[in-house]
Amino acid sequence: MDSRQSDSSAPSPEKTAIVVEQARVSVMYERLDTLRAQTEQRLIDAHLQERSGYAAIVERETRSYEHARRRAQLGSVEEGLCFGRIDLAHGPEETEARYVGRIGLRDTEHETILVDWRAPAARPFYAATPGDPEGITRRRHLRVRDRQVLGVDDEVFDTEGLSEGDRRQLVGEAALLASLHRGRTGRMADIVATIQAEQDRVIRAQLAGVLVVQGGPGTGKTVAALHRAAYLLYTHRRVLERRGVLVVGPNPAFLRYIGDVLPSLGETDVVMRTVGELLPGVAATEHDTHRTALLKGSPRMADLVRTAVRDRQRSPLRAFGEDDLRVETDAGTLLVPGDLCAHVLENARNLRLPHNTARKYLVNTLLTELGRAESVLLGRPVAEEDLPHAGARLWQEEPVRQALDALWPDLTPQRLLRGLYSDPEALARVGAEAGVAEAGSLVRPAGHAWTVEDVPLLDEAAELLGRDDSVLRARQRRMDAEREEEVRYAQGVLDFTGLTEDPAEGLDAVTLAARHRDSGPNLSTADRAGADRTWSYGHVIVDEAQELSPMAWRTVMRRVPTRSLTVVGDVAQTGSAAGTDSWLTALEPYAPAKVHVEHLRVNYRTPAPIMAVAADVLREAAPDQEIPESVREDGQPPRAVRLADLRGLPALVVEERGAIGEGRIAVVTSDASLAEVAALLPGAGRPGAGSGDEPGDSVVVLTATESKGLEFDSVVVVRPEQILAQYRGANDLYVALTRATRRLTVAHEAGLPGILDRLAG
Numbered sequence: 001m002d003s004r005q006s007d008s009s010a011p012s013p014e015k016t017a018i019v020v021e022q023a024r025v026s027v028m029y030e031r032l033d034t035l036r037a038q039t040e041q042r043l044i045d046a047h048l049q050e051r052s053g054y055a056a057i058v059e060r061e062t063r064s065y066e067h068a069r070r071r072a073q074l075g076s077v078e079e080g081l082c083f084g085r086i087d088l089a090h091g092p093e094e095t096e097a098r099y100v101g102r103i104g105l106r107d108t109e110h111e112t113i114l115v116d117w118r119a120p121a122a123r124p125f126y127a128a129t130p131g132d133p134e135g136i137t138r139r140r141h142l143r144v145r146d147r148q149v150l151g152v153d154d155e156v157f158d159t160e161g162l163s164e165g166d167r168r169q170l171v172g173e174a175a176l177l178a179s180l181h182r183g184r185t186g187r188m189a190d191i192v193a194t195i196q197a198e199q200d201r202v203i204r205a206q207l208a209g210v211l212v213v214q215g216g217p218g219t220g221k222t223v224a225a226l227h228r229a230a231y232l233l234y235t236h237r238r239v240l241e242r243r244g245v246l247v248v249g250p251n252p253a254f255l256r257y258i259g260d261v262l263p264s265l266g267e268t269d270v271v272m273r274t275v276g277e278l279l280p281g282v283a284a285t286e287h288d289t290h291r292t293a294l295l296k297g298s299p300r301m302a303d304l305v306r307t308a309v310r311d312r313q314r315s316p317l318r319a320f321g322e323d324d325l326r327v328e329t330d331a332g333t334l335l336v337p338g339d340l341c342a343h344v345l346e347n348a349r350n351l352r353l354p355h356n357t358a359r360k361y362l363v364n365t366l367l368t369e370l371g372r373a374e375s376v377l378l379g380r381p382v383a384e385e386d387l388p389h390a391g392a393r394l395w396q397e398e399p400v401r402q403a404l405d406a407l408w409p410d411l412t413p414q415r416l417l418r419g420l421y422s423d424p425e426a427l428a429r430v431g432a433e434a435g436v437a438e439a440g441s442l443v444r445p446a447g448h449a450w451t452v453e454d455v456p457l458l459d460e461a462a463e464l465l466g467r468d469d470s471v472l473r474a475r476q477r478r479m480d481a482e483r484e485e486e487v488r489y490a491q492g493v494l495d496f497t498g499l500t501e502d503p504a505e506g507l508d509a510v511t512l513a514a515r516h517r518d519s520g521p522n523l524s525t526a527d528r529a530g531a532d533r534t535w536s537y538g539h540v541i542v543d544e545a546q547e548l549s550p551m552a553w554r555t556v557m558r559r560v561p562t563r564s565l566t567v568v569g570d571v572a573q574t575g576s577a578a579g580t581d582s583w584l585t586a587l588e589p590y591a592p593a594k595v596h597v598e599h600l601r602v603n604y605r606t607p608a609p610i611m612a613v614a615a616d617v618l619r620e621a622a623p624d625q626e627i628p629e630s631v632r633e634d635g636q637p638p639r640a641v642r643l644a645d646l647r648g649l650p651a652l653v654v655e656e657r658g659a660i661g662e663g664r665i666a667v668v669t670s671d672a673s674l675a676e677v678a679a680l681l682p683g684a685g686r687p688g689a690g691s692g693d694e695p696g697d698s699v700v701v702l703t704a705t706e707s708k709g710l711e712f713d714s715v716v717v718v719r720p721e722q723i724l725a726q727y728r729g730a731n732d733l734y735v736a737l738t739r740a741t742r743r744l745t746v747a748h749e750a751g752l753p754g755i756l757d758r759l760a761g
């Protein structure tokens, strides 16, 4: 740790170090300024270039795109450009000082003056421990603000004489604690300067396979997962830029909370979605009741949806109550015999194609048969090869279309599910056939908004229904041919411009050609991926993953056929009815033998005195789960306050405001008391209330479920007994109690539940 000087006449070692580091840091900022100016100029030049013809325009656009991206990257690194240094011993006399920062920089001689935090050369900065110093003799954290070095914090790796406990000690403790004491702004910040060794392991884990990051509250799972996204995009840019990265979070408020982290790390090309938004065109935020959610999340629903699709493929007997198909046409009543219809129906099903694709076979075959019936009726024989023309003509007649629609309708997922939910008879029939006896409970009015739990069912349906895409496919074939030509051309552009030289910046011909195709160069991978249900992402990160139901996992897995995932969560915090309490049960079926679980064990958020209260609840909620160890021993002792009634709440909030000054307060309560508490605090924010962006509100009212993943300087938990009484209530209370970074107050009227006895003393 930093050594102090007692001789007042000489500058302290820290001051000397500051002078040395300031000189280095100033050089880096000068270089940054030069690069910014150069990039700006190149961008202007590229725009000014007068070009005509496809080739020249593509080349100009390519250059502009890369310069604009570089400009954004250089613009995002001003604060904390350099935050660390490691000294490496290459021999008794030879040490190298390596500086670590947000991006890599080289001087005009091409010498590295700053190493990107994601590069392998930066790894020892995060991973070295006294037990395994990875070749470094010293690690130094630099505190830099407004380009000025304010202080340094050294760790000398002298493994001799350290106890086992010391060896395991956290790295960069002073820098870490300084960072943890910051007031909360309502937006998560990056932790690039203080990533801890156990988190670094998660961040730099290989791309392939399913990495599960299990850890208690505040262990940095979310923040590590986001840094992992930045690391992967840096290390595997070629693959991931083309296929994109999807981050799935529990609710829109949470996605806004974490929304700044990746841009602050220079990455913007990531799609962020809740489960309710995974199907383009649907944005569900409401949840079903626990009972319905449990049913809709069950894997049996896949059978229910499959049966529901089959139920819409009908014989004339089922559709019209008649054995044969009879249609009134301009020519008279046409008839196709029932056994022939049954045969066609069976053949259409046996094609094993999506419903809407197989429909074409059924419609064309029956139209041909109707054409034949017409020719018989009119006594005008038609050659076999002309029957399709007769069929096409009949298709123009409304009764024909209606009849065939009744047998095998063209369906969207929405039409299928809406029809099913609003038809108790169909629900009972389909439920009985699929072995889902409770299906009848899913009945609801046709105009009801989609819930988050509906989205995996809609997605399941979309998969089974497919689209009638014959026109699209013809266009696709034409485009594929054009594309090959474009890729050949793009390769030429890359060779010519030399843009592939730097692997971190590198582009490949396929990506480049894709960028310039029909949608134009401005549509990023994220834009294209987010709008396409069938997009296969290069990597998917799922946060608060314990909440996903088996049906939601099916939806996520469809988007990542390579099974390259980071799954982040805590099975002790599961609140949703169909959520998981075992990672292996949830994930092994999708990636046998490819699921690897890493544990994070240190809590960076909740001070130890607060964590002790939460730990009592965890022992009840999930006795097998490990209790994370708090890094922060400090903090106000948590307190319980008895209120005569809830009207005392506003005064309590005012008291908390006085105690924390700036910073954010959350009032967290049960689902049942939410409305009452919110009414008592009219100035407080509510997620999704539309009054603005709630991360900016200094006081917010939340249910325990809504508070998941978030954190606040002060948390007031109201009516803990009601939270406990909810479904998975102990988990919910555990979540609520672990949101505070500084102060925790538990407000009750009727006495504390026994589980919180620790607060009574």
Ligand SMILES: Nc1ncnc2c1ncn2[C@@H]1O[C@H](COP(=O)(O)OP(=O)(O)OP(=O)(O)O)[C@@H](O)[C@H]1O
Pocket: 176, 179, 180, 188, 189, 191, 194, 195, 196, 199, 215, 216, 217, 218, 219, 220, 221, 222, 223, 224, 570, 604, 605, 708, 709, 710, 711, 738
């Ligand atoms: N290495 C670190 N340096 C500085 N701050 C950190 C570090 N690791 C975590 N933190 C901070 O700790 C807090 C908790 O992190 P995060 O929200 O990622 O935890 P979590 O495990 O996802 O928690 P929960 O399960 O409760 O949602 C955040 O403010 C985060 O910035």
